[in-house]
Amino acid sequence: MPLNRSHRLFQRAKAKIPGGVNSPVRAWKGVGGTPLFIARGQGAHVFDSDGNRYIDFVGSWGPLICGHAHRQILHELAKTARNGTTFGAPTEHEVKLAEFVVRLMPSLQKIRLVSSGTEATMSAVRVARAYTGRSKIVKFDGCYHGHSDGLLVKAGSGIATLGLPDSPGVPPGFAKETLVAKYNDVISVRKLFERHGKNIAALIVEPVCGNMGVIPPDKDFLTFLRRLTRRYGTLLIFDEVITGFRIAIGGAQSIYGVTPDLTCLGKVLGGGLPLAAFGGRRQVMDLVAPEGPVYQAGTLSGNPLAVTAGLATLRLLARPGTYAALEAKGRKLEEGFARVLKKFSIRGTINRIGSMMTLFFGVERVRNADDARQCDRERFARYFHGMLRRGIYLPPAPFEAMFVSLAHTTADIDSTVAAFHDWAAQETRR
Ligand code: PMP
Secondary structure: OOOHHHHHHHHHHHHHOHHHOOOHHHHOOOOOOOOOOEEEEEEOEEEEOOOOEEEEOOHHHOOOOOOEOOHHHHHHHHHHHOOOOOOOOOOHHHHHHHHHHHHHOOOOOEEEEEOOHHHHHHHHHHHHHHHHOOOEEEEEOOOOOOOOHHHOOOOOOHHHHOOOOOOOOOOHHHHOOEEEEOOOOHHHHHHHHHHHHHHEEEEEEOOOEOEOEOEOOOOOHHHHHHHHHHHHOOEEEEEOOOOEOOOEOOHHHHHHOOOOOEEEEOHHHHOOOOOEEEEEOHHHHOOEOOOOOEOOOOOOOOOHHHHHHHHHHHHHHOOOOHHHHHHHHHHHHHHHHHHHHHHOOOOEEEEEEOOEEEEEEOOOOOOOHHHHHOOOHHHHHHHHHHHHHOOEEOOOOOOOOEEOOOOOOHHHHHHHHHHHHHHHHHHHHO
């Protein structure tokens, strides 16, 4: 499979763009090699600049739950675009989306639209600080909540892949306000609250982790967080940027039956265009400007195109049977992979919830970031490149989720399992 054009484009990109990419994980530092430059996508497939076709399990890192270039979404986008692309004034689209989301996720009584998950979490933390009059926040080792200063402490995703402890450029004074607990570890959280409880404005968590690979919460972990934060007057923020509309139309909060004070959304919400949001209890959200004094703004916030793609996506998702279909596809993929691991006696574990899944090599059980860091990264890199050569495009890092979309067919899943079987046979002959 020729990759000449991707190679040439990457050389050009590196000369003018730091690392040749506009977001670090795209550079394949976790697996080595030259990133593919993507020319187009259709359904569950992407085509690189050299014309090679792949079954895509990146899905733009989560947003594309309906697949690439979905006809209905493109149709709606074209209709909106003909009337202009941005006004910096309110539009009917935003009202419709806000009403729709609030109906799907009842814990959000009010919602503010922004353009990225980073903005959503950063703003939610700011509002929580204003509401409580406190400064500290608690996050979990390995959770990624975007790249605002205080949230870059012990973060997952690209930070974990690059092995960065934290980021230079974050003043120690900011980092000091962020306390770090261990995911799925009740004692680590309790200890922080016993010591700092009265100063903790918010606890932010990915209710199901996606940024140290997929790690679901232990039974009752989220209920414990809800009870503890309520006792200390701390706001509970669910970062559902990945899980919102991905694992259920009502997000992780609907599956686990836990109601956060604030929720952050992104990815699927924008249907592949830049859109994110934060929302929650009316009392808290009414602090946001101009209703209240907490400043938060954006030139392109609630952009008509992004909101149109989001609304079209949510309407498709709200149809009956969607999440059962995603679950069936995810289960088929998991079962196929598990069979191959067993057949070739490859040590590893698969964590999956619905259409998001991670295969960790060399470990039996992954419940937190420490477990995830034990995984066999060299084997992961061989797996990544082995699958790529067989036409399967996976997230190019071990601490990420594979995303299945509604566009993946049974044949796509079967081909993916067959490719994995073929790779495993070769890998164990080494
Ligand atoms: N929160 C979570 C849980 C995420 O996974 C991400 C991005 N992967 C973000 C926040 C940040 O979103 P964005 O990249 O849109 O800034």
